[in-house]
Amino acid sequence: MQLSVLTDNLPYLLWGAYPDGPLGGAALTVLLSVGSALASALLGLVLGIALSLARGWPQLLLTMVLGFFRAIPVLMLIFWTYFLLPIVFHIDVPGVLSVMCALALIGGAYLAHSVHAGISGIKAGQWDAGLSLGMPRVAVLRHIVLPQALQMMLPSFVNQWVTLIKDSSLAYIVGVGELSFVAAQVNSRVMIYPAEIFMFIGLIYFVLCSGLGLFADRVAAYFQASTT
Amino acid sequence: MTEFQTILGQMLAPKYLGWLLDGLWMTLLLSAVVAVFSTLLGIVIAAARSSRQPWLVLPARGFLSIFRNTPLLVQLFFWYFGVSGLLPESSVEWLNTVHSVVLGPYLKLTWPSFELLCAIFGLSLYSAAYVSEEIRAGMRGVAEAQRLAAAALGLNRWQGLRYVILPQAVRIALPPLLGQYMNIVKNTSLTMAIGLAELSYTSRQVEAQTFKTFQAFGVATLFYIAAIALIETLGQLIQRRQRLAGAAQR
Numbered sequence: 001m002q003l004s005v006l007t008d009n010l011p012y013l014l015w016g017a018y019p020d021g022p023l024g025g026a027a028l029t030v031l032l033s034v035g036s037a038l039a040s041a042l043l044g045l046v047l048g049i050a051l052s053l054a055r056g057w058p059q060l061l062l063t064m065v066l067g068f069f070r071a072i073p074v075l076m077l078i079f080w081t082y083f084l085l086p087i088v089f090h091i092d093v094p095g096v097l098s099v100m101c102a103l104a105l106i107g108g109a110y111l112a113h114s115v116h117a118g119i120s121g122i123k124a125g126q127w128d129a130g131l132s133l134g135m136p137r138v139a140v141l142r143h144i145v146l147p148q149a150l151q152m153m154l155p156s157f158v159n160q161w162v163t164l165i166k167d168s169s170l171a172y173i174v175g176v177g178e179l180s181f182v183a184a185q186v187n188s189r190v191m192i193y194p195a196e197i198f199m200f201i202g203l204i205y206f207v208l209c210s211g212l213g214l215f216a217d218r219v220a221a222y223f224q225a226s227t228t
Numbered sequence: 229m230t231e232f233q234t235i236l237g238q239m240l241a242p243k244y245l246g247w248l249l250d251g252l253w254m255t256l257l258l259s260a261v262v263a264v265f266s267t268l269l270g271i272v273i274a275a276a277r278s279s280r281q282p283w284l285v286l287p288a289r290g291f292l293s294i295f296r297n298t299p300l301l302v303q304l305f306f307w308y309f310g311v312s313g314l315l316p317e318s319s320v321e322w323l324n325t326v327h328s329v330v331l332g333p334y335l336k337l338t339w340p341s342f343e344l345l346c347a348i349f350g351l352s353l354y355s356a357a358y359v360s361e362e363i364r365a366g367m368r369g370v371a372e373a374q375r376l377a378a379a380a381l382g383l384n385r386w387q388g389l390r391y392v393i394l395p396q397a398v399r400i401a402l403p404p405l406l407g408q409y410m411n412i413v414k415n416t417s418l419t420m421a422i423g424l425a426e427l428s429y430t431s432r433q434v435e436a437q438t439f440k441t442f443q444a445f446g447v448a449t450l451f452y453i454a455a456i457a458l459i460e461t462l463g464q465l466i467q468r469r470q471r472l473a474g475a476a477q478r
Contacts, residue, residue, distance in 0.1 A: 071410075071456040072449055073417035075428050080449075083441050162297070169299035173421065180301055187309060195310030202298045202306060209297035 005193045006200050009186045013201065016177050024177035026204050028096070032168040032178055033208075036100045037161045040107030044160075047108060048115020049141065069109035074167050077102040082174050099171040106167070107160050114156035118149035151223050158216035162209045169205070179204060240443045244434045248444070251430030252451045258347055258426060259413045259455075265352035266412065267405070270359030275389060277364060288360075295357040300350070301418050307350045308343070308422040347419040355412050362408055366401025367393055399470065406463040413455050427451055 006013075016024020023031070051062055069077070081098040122145045130140030169180040177185075183201045187194050240248075276288040295303070312320050327339035340348070370393050378388030398405075420429035431448035435441050 068453070071453045073414040073428065073452060075417040075420070076431075076445065076449055076452060079428075079432070079445050083445070166297075166299040169301040170418070172301060180299065180305070183302075184305065187305075192313070194313050195306065198302055198306040198310045202302050205298045205302060206294065210293065213297070 002193045002196055005186075005190055005196055009190075009197075012186065013179070013182055013204075016182055022177065025182045026179045026201075028177060029165070029168050029179040029205075030208070032096065032100060032103070032171060032176075033161070033165045036103035036107060036164050036168070039100065039104035040111055040160065040164065041157060043104055043108030044111025044115055044157075047112035048119065049146075051112055051116040052119040053137075053141075066109045066112055069105055070113075074102065074106050075170055075173060077106055078170055078174060081105075095171070095174050095176040099168070099174065099176055103164055103167055107164050110163075111157065111160050114153050114160075115149070118153040118156075119145060121152060122149050154220060154223070155216065158212060162212055165208050165212070166205065238440065238443075240434065240438065240440060240447065244438055244444070245447070247430045247434055248427065248447050248451065251425060251427035251448070252455075254425060255413065255416050255427040255451075256455065258344070258351070258416045258419065258424075259409070261348055262351040262355055262412050262416070263409050265348065266355035266359045266408075269352060269356035270363050271394065273356060273360035274363040274367060275394075277360070278367060292357050292360070295354055300354050300415055301421055303354055304346065304350045304418060304422050308346045312342070341424075343419070343422055343424040346422055347416070347424050351412065351415060351419070355408065355415070358411065359405065359408050362401045362404040363397060365404070366397035366399075369400040370396045402466065402470075403463065406459055410456050410459050413459070414452070417452075 012025060014025050015027040016022065018024065018027070047062065047066065051059065051066070054062060078099055081102040082095065085093040085098050085101065119141075126144055126148070127140055130144045131137070135143070168178060171178045172180040172184060175181065179201050183197055187197050273288050273291060276284040277292075279285055312323075315323075323345065324342050326341075374392055374396065375388055378392040379385075383391065416426055417428040419426055420432065423429075425433075427448050431444045435444040438444065
């Protein structure tokens with residue numbers, strides 16, 4: 001084990017060239033993950049509700065679009081957003097943003113299905129009870145069904161976010177300087193001790209992902225204690 | 229709109245379609261090999277996790293935790309750059325040279341490239357963590373009475389697992405397992421980062437050569453969707469046959 005390669009490059013691995021240059025390394029990984037986690041949660045919620053309320057051809061169309069996002073590799077979608085976003089919006093979209101878009105779309109597509117499953121899992125009696133009180137469908141959804149469904153869906157949200165942290169490493173492919181990218185950079189610069197470098201950044205990802213997992217277990221246990 | 233017209237303008241030359249087809253072939257080959265290895269390894273891990281011996285349970289849980297909480301890309305980098313540095317030099321040289329065995333006039337077996345070996349090894353370990361979870365869930369779906377019945381017939385724990393529990397568990401776990409096989413197909417795209425010429429790699433190559441970004445990524449995307457749809461159809465067929473066989477038994 002040769003750890004000097006890590007201590008020498010530690011600041012670069014953790015936050016890239018910041019403050020002299022753009023933010024990178026583990027800090028950018030966290031930023032990317034948080035950004036795409038929030039966007040995917042919002043997208044998943046909206047699309048999941050739409051999937052539950054839509055009937056007929058709009059539902060079919062939505063199912064097909066979601067199926068498309070779930071069928072292609074994240075990497076392919078990153079290629080697409082990286083190349084299509086600048087054409088569609090006629091502006092120079094930074095790499096970080098296009099990766100965030102791709103991750104949010106994939107995460108949102110997966111979450112939409114869990115939100116839909118969560119809403120379907122609420123007993124029909126809850127809907128009937130709300131409607132019989134004279135509430136419109138949207139109000140029943142907002143005040144009665146969603147609060148119960150969201151609690152059930154929490155584990156799938158966290159699973160999806162853990163996946164997002166891992167998938168943020170794919171930004172490497174389009175040259176965004178997050179943790180995997182700077183690690184590969186350091187590796188090709190020093191040319192020795194690759195095992196140490198990749199084990200170390202593996203450890204950083206491990207702490208991020210399992211930390212989020214543990215936190216989710218705590219929250220789930222809290223909700224279980226409060227409902228029973 | 230003119231931009232889109234120029235983007236959509238021309239089709240890819242046959243030569244580049246050939247590149248993409250080669251990539252597709254590599255993706256399918258890699259996926260199939262990884263699916264087999266990860267299922268075998270997944271069964272072993274699932275069995276270890278449901279064992280009563282703590283010296284089997286703990287390593288299995290550690291394996292799952294490590295392989296599920298780190299990115300596949302980093303794992304591939306570790307195997308590709310890291311382990312080749314740790315191995316003795318002579319064995320790395322042996323892995324890197326092409327070995328082939330000629331079996332008769334038409335059949336020649338060639339030792340895979342170091343990239344492909346790493347891809348198979350890394351992807352199999354990563355996927356096994358997920359596959360084993362599906363198999364374990366399947367094992368829990370087998371009624372407790374089945375285990376007791378196996379014990380009553382005089383089968384020991386291992387025999388009961390092998391002949392009674394696992395065959396049923398795999399059948400229960402089939403739909404989520406197919407989902408994992410779809411994930412394997414999608415995950416093979418990451419091996420482009422260690423230089424394996426699979427579908428994503430070749431689509432990038434075609435794009436760089438022709439500047440027909442839309443066509444290159446479009447064809448590759450369609451290939452991926454077709455591969456996933458194929459697994460989906462296979463799953464439907466297997467499940468229908470199982471249902472028919474189940475109905476015939478009754």
